[in-house]
Every structure is written in C-alpha cells, then in structure tokens.
Amino acid sequence: MSITDNIKRLKSETSLLDVNLIAVSKTKPIEDLQEAYNSGQRRFGENMVQELVEKQEKLPKDIEWHLIGHLQTNKVKYIAPFISLIESVDSIKLLAEINKHAEKNNRVIDCLLQIYIADEETKYGLGFDEAIDLLRSKEFISLKHVRIRGLMGIATHTDNEKQIKEEFYELKTFFDGIKQSFFWKESFFDTLSMGMSSDYKIAIEQGSNMVRLGSTIFGTRAKI
Ligand SMILES: *Cc1c(COP(=O)(O)O)cnc(C)c1O
Numbered sequence: 773m774s775i776t777d778n779i780k781r782l783k784s785e786t787s788l789l790d791v792n793l794i795a796v797s798k799t800k801p802i803e804d805l806q807e808a809y810n811s812g813q814r815r816f817g818e819n820m821v822q823e824l825v826e827k828q829e830k831l832p833k834d835i836e837w838h839l840i841g842h843l844q845t846n847k848v849k850y851i852a853p854f855i856s857l858i859e860s861v862d863s864i865k866l867l868a869e870i871n872k873h874a875e876k877n878n879r880v881i882d883c884l885l886q887i888y889i890a891d892e893e894t895k896y897g898l899g900f901d902e903a904i905d906l907l908r909s910k911e912f913i914s915l916k917h918v919r920i921r922g923l924m925g926i927a928t929h930t931d932n933e934k935q936i937k938e939e940f941y942e943l944k945t946f947f948d949g950i951k952q953s954f955f956w957k958e959s960f961f962d963t964l965s966m967g968m969s970s971d972y973k974i975a976i977e978q979g980s981n982m983v984r985l986g987s988t989i990f991g992t993r994a995k996i
Pocket of ligand 1: 796798819840841926967968969970984985986987988
C-alpha cells in the first residue's frame, strides 16, 4: 500500500467518526510528507523540534504542525511563530515559557496537557493530580497567550488489549471531568488525542477524537 492509499483509507475511516487524523512523519523524508500532502493530508505531527522546523521550512505553508514529543523550554522559541498545537505540555514551567514566546509572536498557542496513563516509567506526562494542580494554579490563570484545547495520552506498549482499553477509558473519564470542572463554559476545550497505529481503533471506541498515526501511513520506522 502506498502512502496515498493509506491516507485515503484512514481518512475515510476517521472522518466518518469525526476523528482528526494526524500524520506522524518523524524520521520520514520530505518526499513522503509531500506525497501525504498531495493526497490531501494537512495535519502533521513531529516529535523533535529541529526536524519539525526543517520540514516546516521546506513544505507548503498551509500545513498544520503538531509537536507530539517532549519539549525542552529552551526550544520553544523555534516553533512559537508557527506551531498549530503543542500536544505534549507536561509542566507549568513549560506552559509559562510557551506563553512568553506566544506573546512575543503576538499569538495564542493551542496546547494539550499530556497525561501519564501508561504503566511505563519512560513515558512523559502529568499525573491526574498534577494536571488538576496546574489548572488550579494562579500562574496558569495568568497565562493569556496559551489555550488548553484538551488532553493527550499514550497507552502502554503492550498486546494486552484490555489494559489499553482501560487506560484510554480512564483518560476519557478524566477528560470529561476536567471539562466539567474547569472548561464547562469554553467550547474550545474539545480535543482528546489518544491512539497510535497499534491502538487507534481501541482509542476511538473509547472516545478519542484525534489519532496520531505514523507507521500505518508511512510504513515502519528504522529504530534509532
Ligand atoms: C511516534 C509517535 C506516534 C505514532 O506512532 P506509530 O506507532 O508509528 O503510529 C504517535 N504519538 C506519539 C507521541 C509518537 O511519538
């Protein structure tokens, strides 16, 4: 299957369900992204700032770029002028830095809080209590140049479908609670990003409305 075929198939699968498809193009060459673009794909996700910036410079400007990997505070300035969504906010310190650079660029940057749901110590993200503390903090309320659009989570890398399902269920339940408690008046709090190539069908069943697909679109990546 070509990238074009994959995009077409996944687009029809997801658009019927009102699920946003993010093409995760990390490690893939520009030509692959261009092919996906030519098939109509406009939303791309990358996990490294430098790679994202290089690709953004070379590709059409109507692409919406999502940062989906851990972001260091000293790199925010490189993506602040153009990034559409930072999906991986995992501290108030990072959010404050994003706010600062958004203000410099005269814009508001959309963000998701990354929530830790996996049973793996290597994954980043806020615990449920930490996310609540962040949203309650005086500092957060003072940030006028960031907008929290929703939550993102990565399930455990496992064949145990029951476990994956439970992790996504927990995140959806938490999302609904956060919406009720903090964003009940804000229609912009609408994004629950969960699901990758191996588990996106389970994620959609559990209420995801944004899936981040890499290998299903572009083929497997070389291990780095
Ligand atoms: C790499 C990556 C993906 C896509 O992974 P695939 O298994 O190739 O679909 C999704 N989300 C995040 C955060 C990633 O780093």
